[in-house]
Amino acid sequence: MVDLSVDLGFLKLKNPVLAASGTFGYGLEFKPFYDLNELGGYVVKGLYFSPREGNKPPRLVETPCGLINSIGLQGVGVEKFCQEILPQLAQLDTAIIVNVCGEDEDEYARVAEYLSRHKGISAFELNISCPNVREGGRCPAQNPEATYRAVKKVKEVSSVPLITKLSPNVTDIVSVALAAQEAGSQAISLINTLLAMAIDIETRRPRLHNIFGGLSGPAIKPIAVRMVFQVARAVSVPVIGMGGIFSAEDALEFIMAGASAVQVGTANFVDPDVCLKIIDDLRRWAEQHQVEKISSLIGCVKA
């Protein structure tokens, strides 16, 4: 019997597969497909303090092996989330991670502080890396100092374990990861989407109303694996890897690159039960390769 569990220090997961924020709604959307308790956990859609309308459509464009989105974090806000949704999630026997958003450092802290007063949240994932909410795709994760300040601010108001989600739209991701760690982040998750653009050559207009969006899907996987490898070598906190994971083989690449757990995103849209398949296939792969503990593979790449 393979042991699929992984220990992030602040959180023990029954397996390393999490569903990624923004691709899993609030989780309830996936209840018709399978028992959510099978998951290692999932990250609910990003929450601002107040409800948000999101960006104007069109919000999606499909590209080779990829998807560009500019959803803009449409969501219900913390109050409705805590009153109507969280009580349903709190009954689940799986890690519930809440993606925390903010227009500025104060809002990150306000959201974290509000959520901290409610039961049922295993950890926060600090979303300092969404490319769709500020002009030109800018975000705090593009700057080590801004990252440090945002993490610090949240740590001051909340004792809920904190994961910081990084952006690939930087020249040196390691410096940002180190800043997050120094400010007290207990884990690093990466990568968020890559800032991208597509043009309709007939109308000569951008395909997205917002002009730019975030690219996800298999197209970005090699970039994500590289960045996970770089960050995992540099930090001492656990790393959660994501970016184009569609199969157990993809997940294993991230684990070998140094990820203690992985997040599955865009694949959930195509096969709503893909996380289950990945968990089953991870178990099968480990059995075939006589791996007793999946955690023994973390960072095992010979490089």
Add this chain to the structure above:
Amino acid sequence: MLIDRQARIIEKKTWGSYHLFKIESPEIANRAEPGQFLMIKVSSQLQPLLRRPISLHNAENGTVEIFFQVAGTGTRLLAEKEAGSTIDLLGPLGRGFTVEDRLKGQEVFCVGGGRGIAPLYFLARKLKEVGAKPVVFYGGRSQEDLPLTGKLKELGLEVLVSTDDGSAGFPGLVTALVRETLPHRSPAFLYACGPEAMMENLAQLCQEKNLPAEFSLESIMGCGFGACFGCVRKIRRNGQPSYLKICQEGPVFDLEEIVWQEKENG
């Protein structure tokens, strides 16, 4: 809502760029309602990545039917599938048309433009079951764009066709045909599916005549079941217009709810 990865195509018909598949899938067929749709995997590879939303053309006796037109890579790959092969379906999805018993004995208009005719066959069948009298308006560019005329007539429906080039039926847009027919009839309800311009035009007409109506909207979709928030549209429901997901809250919306043209800074 379920996934049927082994649904078998038992019949395929092709008219130029239009295709009709009859697919064996009892579980989906038993739950399906007119106006709902399926998300169909067109490739087992990673390209194209996303499923394609295709409306349910019919559901009966353990089978579902889809009717679609090749419009891009996804539908081209779908059209290449042959009878006897299996197909991966997710559905039935969305909120369909309202078919109420109070329509019994009443005339109702079902207006389809081009491939927008697809869900109206299933709808007209259900309307007949409750005793309503559906009149189907079927518009296309040319006669070749009206391959379902015979099938609709076989259902015992009154079918009025229009073509932009005048090669069959009323010469002109289907909206003009509806406008011309309306004074001689007294429909209790109008249902429509087709190009945006057609539906917006019909919405104006319905508002002028105080005719209640429902419209099936189309959008690019990421998932089809409410997870991605990619297919939103401004909808006026419970007060202020807000972005609702076409896949989950629609694709069918009430005439009064739809915001037709979103202003740049509105």
